Amino acid sequence: MKILILSHRVPFPQNGGYAIVVANTIKGLVNEGHEVSLVALNAKRNSHDSSLPDEDLMGKINYRAYDIDTTVTMVGVAVNLFSKTSFNVDRYFDPGFETLLTRELRNNEYDIIQFEGLFMSLYMPAVRKHSNAKLVYRAHNIENQIWWRLSQQKIDPFKKSYLRMHARRIKNYEQQQLNKFDAITVFTRQDKNTLTDYGIEVPIEIMPVGLRLxxxxxxxxxxxxxxxxxxxxxxxxxxxxxxxxxxxxxxxxxxxxxxxxxxxxxxxxxxxxxxxxxxxxxxxxxxxxxxxxxxxxxxxxxxxxxxxxxxxxxxxxxxxxxxxxxxxxxxxxxxxxxxxxxxxxxxxxxxxxxxxxxxxxxxxxxxxxxxxxxxxxxxxxxxxxxxxxxxxxxxxxxxx
Incomplete structure (x- = not known):
């Protein structure tokens, strides 16, 4: 199969859970004989001098990275108070990256395009417009749950209210976006049950974290x-x-x-x-x-x-x-x-x-x-x- 992975951070080096999961998936697919491309955002706060795939992967995948600044500023947070969406999602959208992605899709046909987490779903309209591939969403977390649970730990009423506001906004966004995919994978049965309760009707499959043991x-x-x-x-x-x-x-x-x-x-x-x-x-x-x-x-x-x-x-x-x-x-x-x-x-x-x-x-x-x-x-x-x-x-x- 010809598979495109879309990631909101470069998964090299493998210095965190997200990077480990994405990189292991790519290596596993390559080892099974599939043709894999990776198009990734290289966020300023996550950028590394060694942000290249392992040497054994360099000749086996097609790789593109795009630098983006996702730094959270006080001005950005203040402006976002009057928005209907969450700054934590919006800061991952970049028109230049969308242009790069569109060019990739015009030049290549894929069987599967996998979106690694909620932040990459911002680019789904462009992908749908320029590709006939099946779109698979991998839920690394149920994002709104994290913000809601964080709010539960806060005593300060302003912080609690602020976190709850973002939880609601992200939940609305998740519910709107996820039914637009062709399929979803989750790591846990709890996450599958949560998405089902949200009214997500597309096929959902549980795929646990895999390691190269x-x-x-x-x-x-x-x-x-x-x-x-x-x-x-x-x-x-x-x-x-x-x-x-x-x-x-x-x-x-x-x-x-x-x-x-x-x-x-x-x-x-x-x-x-x-x-x-x-x-x-x-x-x-x-x-x-x-x-x-x-x-x-x-x-x-x-x-x-x-x-x-x-x-x-x-x-x-x-x-x-x-x-x-x-x-x-x-x-x-x-x-x-x-x-x-x-x-x-x-x-x-x-x-x-x-x-x-x-x-x-x-x-x-x-x-x-x-x-x-x-x-x-x-x-x-x-x-x-x-x-x-x-x-x-x-x-x-x-x-x-």
Whole structure:
């Protein structure tokens, strides 16, 4: 098949969940013998000097990237107050990119065009006008749910009202747009049920996160036990909110010794104010790490304190593949076919997190057993080779 992937960020290097999913999909499709093109926005805040595909992909895909500035300004936010749409969506529209995309569609015919997330749906009218391909939407999250859940965590009435306003606007946009696609894929049954409740009538298929499991080679000889860690981009509001809650909740316990364990926080775009949480020999705010998998391997207990989220968290699936003992909220582990206490520990309150951490740091054998079970679950349900075969079958059904 001839497949075009439209992405709102360049998925190279693979330094975040979105990039990992998109890049693994492209590599999987190429390995199955399909002809793949990628047309991506290269947002200023996500741009990297090494924003090129892996060398082994360079000669196998057609690749276009377009620079765009998605920076949020106070003026832009103020103007958007009087709009019917959300600035979080609108800032991804660029007439120059639409022109580039139109040129691509005039010069090439595709069987499938896959839109990676809501922001790329802004270009659907142009795609429909210039292509007869089947249009598939991949819901990385139900976007309005994230904003609504963020609003639920706010005490300030203005912030709560503001976030709810954007949640409503994004929900209206999602409901208007998604029925215009030919098909939709989601990562979780929860997301499928939500879209069905919204009145979405096009075919919806569940396709879990897929990893190239041969890349994930845990080595317990290099693992510090006990140690807690978080890894994720803190420019994503749910991550920032969750980590800040965790640090505020457990700062004294970790620094005073009630929880005799070190905490490491790593990822992209960590705000400077997080440096205030550092405590000598106890809490380490590391920022971006050179090798994410080496970092994950070097620590023993992954925390995922998400309070507002949606979709499937790629970092949890990666942690499973690396045989990590994982403590997550129910929202953080949403969509993963876990058994609490067998392959993941679920904690939704401060007390539950405290008890789970105490159990893990006191019982290394329990942590090891949980991690091994997590790896088995990853092998069973998140092998990219299986996911891609199912995705291609779905594409073929759409084209009949």
């Amino acid at each position: 041969e890349k994930y080679k845990p080595d317990s000889r290099k693992t510090e036990f006990p140690s807690l860690f978080f890894l994720g981009s803190l420019d994503w509001l749910p991550n920032r909110e969750g980590v800040e809650w965790f640090l505020e909740s457990f700062l004294n316990d970790i620094t005073s010794g009630d929880l005799p364990v070190k905490l490491y926080v790593a990822g992209n775009d960590i705000p400077e104010r997080f440096d205030d949480y550092e405590a000598l020999g106890k809490i380490f705010i590391q920022g971006e790490v050179d090798n994410a998998l080496e970092f994950v391997n070097s620590k023993s207990i992954m925390i995922v304190p998400l309070l507002s989220s949606g979709g499937m968290r790629v970092k949890i699936v990666e942690g499973m593949a690396m045989q990590k003992c994982i403590i997550s909220t129910s929202l953080g582990a949403e969509g993963i076919n876990f058994t609490n206490g067998h392959d993941i520990l679920i904690a939704n309150t401060r007390d539950e997190f405290y008890d789970a951490i105490q159990r893990c740091i006191r019982d290394e054998e329990f942590c090891i057993r949980l991690g091994k079970n997590a790896r088995l679950l990853a092998e069973k349900e998140h092998d990219i080779n299986v996911v891609i075969k199912n995705l291609v079958a779905f594409y073929q059904a759409c084209c009949k």
